[in-house]
Amino acid sequence: MNLIKAEKLSFRYDDESEYVFRDLDLTFRQGEMAAVLGHNGCGKSTFAKHLNAILLPTGGKVYIDGIDTCDESKIYDIRRQVGMVFQNPDNQIVATIVEEDVAFALENLGVPPKEIRERVDEALQAVGMYKYRMHSPHQLSGGQKQRVAIAGIIAMRPKCIVLDEPTAMLDPIGRKKVMNTIKKLNNQFGITIILITHYMEEAAQCGRVIVMDEGKVLLDDEPKEVFSHIELLKQVGLDVPQVTEFIWELKKKGVNIDTHIIDEEECSSILLKLLS
Amino acid sequence: MAILKTEQLTYTYSQGSPFEKTAVDNVDIEIEEGEFVGVIGHTGSGKSTLVQHFNGLLRPTSGRVLLDGKDIWEDKKNIRTVRFRVGLVFQYPEYQLFEETVYRDIAFGPRNMGLSDAEIDSRVRSTAMAVGLSDDILERSPFELSGGQKRRAAIAGVLAMYPQVLILDEPTAGLDPKGRDMILSQIEDYHKRSGCTVLLVSHSMEDVAKFATKILVMNESRLFCYDTPQAVFKRSEEIYDMGLSVPQITRVFDIMKKRGFDIHDEIYTVKYAVELVANELRKKGRL
Numbered sequence: 139m140n141l142i143k144a145e146k147l148s149f150r151y152d153d154e155s156e157y158v159f160r161d162l163d164l165t166f167r168q169g170e171m172a173a174v175l176g177h178n179g180c181g182k183s184t185f186a187k188h189l190n191a192i193l194l195p196t197g198g199k200v201y202i203d204g205i206d207t208c209d210e211s212k213i214y215d216i217r218r219q220v221g222m223v224f225q226n227p228d229n230q231i232v233a234t235i236v237e238e239d240v241a242f243a244l245e246n247l248g249v250p251p252k253e254i255r256e257r258v259d260e261a262l263q264a265v266g267m268y269k270y271r272m273h274s275p276h277q278l279s280g281g282q283k284q285r286v287a288i289a290g291i292i293a294m295r296p297k298c299i300v301l302d303e304p305t306a307m308l309d310p311i312g313r314k315k316v317m318n319t320i321k322k323l324n325n326q327f328g329i330t331i332i333l334i335t336h337y338m339e340e341a342a343q344c345g346r347v348i349v350m351d352e353g354k355v356l357l358d359d360e361p362k363e364v365f366s367h368i369e370l371l372k373q374v375g376l377d378v379p380q381v382t383e384f385i386w387e388l389k390k391k392g393v394n395i396d397t398h399i400i401d402e403e404e405c406s407s408i409l410l411k412l413l414s
Numbered sequence: 415m416a417i418l419k420t421e422q423l424t425y426t427y428s429q430g431s432p433f434e435k436t437a438v439d440n441v442d443i444e445i446e447e448g449e450f451v452g453v454i455g456h457t458g459s460g461k462s463t464l465v466q467h468f469n470g471l472l473r474p475t476s477g478r479v480l481l482d483g484k485d486i487w488e489d490k491k492n493i494r495t496v497r498f499r500v501g502l503v504f505q506y507p508e509y510q511l512f513e514e515t516v517y518r519d520i521a522f523g524p525r526n527m528g529l530s531d532a533e534i535d536s537r538v539r540s541t542a543m544a545v546g547l548s549d550d551i552l553e554r555s556p557f558e559l560s561g562g563q564k565r566r567a568a569i570a571g572v573l574a575m576y577p578q579v580l581i582l583d584e585p586t587a588g589l590d591p592k593g594r595d596m597i598l599s600q601i602e603d604y605h606k607r608s609g610c611t612v613l614l615v616s617h618s619m620e621d622v623a624k625f626a627t628k629i630l631v632m633n634e635s636r637l638f639c640y641d642t643p644q645a646v647f648k649r650s651e652e653i654y655d656m657g658l659s660v661p662q663i664t665r666v667f668d669i670m671k672k673r674g675f676d677i678h679d680e681i682y683t684v685k686y687a688v689e690l691v692a693n694e695l696r697k698k699g700r701l
């Protein structure tokens with residue numbers, strides 16, 4: 139079933155500015171994990187902000203679980219369904235204690251205290267930050283803060299989480315833990331994930347990869363298919379995982395090899411076969 | 415001779431308070447002139463604290479920092495000159511743009527150095543060109559530029575001081591792959607042309623592997639090692655234990671080794687891996 143549906147979506151900031159995108163059609167199924175790629179300024183963040191009514195369409199429609207985002211009376215329903223996580227963890231933490239931060243939105247929604255307690259504990263456990271619940275956020279690393287921000291969203295029990303470059307400011311271990319958390323939320327709780335990223339290795343871990351360029355969808359397929367368009371991706375300022383590039387370079391040298399390789403396990407298997 | 419040298423450098427935050435923390439612990443290092451050094455370490459490993467000592471932004475709690483053989487704190491009045499000689503580009507430097515035009519922003523450092531207008535003008539134009547900003551952009555407000563352009567304008571402001579040592583703390587964070595490659599290759603060009611020493615703090619092992627001639631690894635406030643990329647990535651097990659990683663292509667050959675195929679070489683760039691595998695295949699007559 140389609141959870142999110144953008145129909146002929148157009149947007150520009152005001153009458154004088156250029157359209158960021160025009161007549162964009164894009165749908166997301168309940169439970170899928172999709173990555174959105176595109177160079178800086180291609181419109182992917184602007185698109186993401188349409189998914190929980192931070193921005194409203196200039197033309198066309200966005201439906202979240204059948205609700206039109208232009209319906210102002212439903213705005214809180216929409217924002218409860220679709221949570222957003224941004225790049226900079228420091229801009230998203232509001233409270234002085236981790237568990238209070240996670241409880242913030244629930245308190246605003248008027249959830250009963252007993253239920254808040256349950257949901258906060260559950261959310262912190264889901265992101266692996268339960269033992270830090272009494273810490274002050276400034277004592278945490280960037281990756282830990284991002285996981286707290288994610289917990290604040292899952293506490294609202296959304297159907298979908300949109301993450302706009304959540305790992306851009308993190309070190310390798312922080313990046314890996316945030317990615318593992320996102321995958322777990324998708325696998326175990328069936329939460330729909332839309333991940334905007336500049337890291338091709340992260341996109342390779344999603345079930346679907348959408349490439350945007352100049353406000354249009356250029357490619358929309360499984361990661362293996364998308365990353366096989368290596369020249370096209372480079373043309374639009376993107377890249378492919380190192381292993382994909384490696385295999386592609388070998389192919390160019392005349393080695394007979396399947397170029398649909400996106401992770402290091404597969405790559406080493408294929409090399410072993412080739413060399414032994 | 416070493417351009418930068420530390421002797422038992424130690425830095426303790428909030429000394430004497432309950433929050434006392436030693437961020438840099440007894441670090442001895444010598445960096446030769448002209449190196450391109452990749453600085454890696456997990457969050458909180460002390461790498462940013464360490465590099466902030468190199469231009470006198472932080473003063474050692476104990477130990478010394480030597481620039482060109484001279485203790486930078488020997489004469490406090492000299493610290494200003496040290497800051498001209500060692501340029502530091504912070505994370506997200508575009509947040510520090512403040513002037514009315516890009517031109518004036520880039521000119522800020524050289525103007526503080528007391529250079530003539532003609533010299534300032536030539537430096538602004540040449541560094542703007544070096545980072546790929548065209549002349550018409552110079553008269554615009556820095557706040558009208560795209561994220562990548564702002565970042566490059568901020569870097570140009572440091573380059574315009576013609577520093578002997580250029581330190582960049584995560585210059586590519588948040589940029590798309592093309593922006594990332596553009597900034598790094600511009601830095602590499604500048605490094606080659608000027609012969610300056612570059613220290614690049616980065617979380618991207620792929621970038622470090624591609625550009626660095628030496629890698630400095632910080633772990634838990636101490637210097638873990640300072641060596642060539644081959645030697646550092648050879649210790650991939652230890653690197654993982656520190657919460658860091660190695661380039662994806664290195665991981666491929668690590669997995670092969672575990673499966674019993676040892677290529678007896680350290681592979682850390684795609685280019686090298688392609689050559690190596692192609693040669694192996696040629697030897698076997700399969701290519």
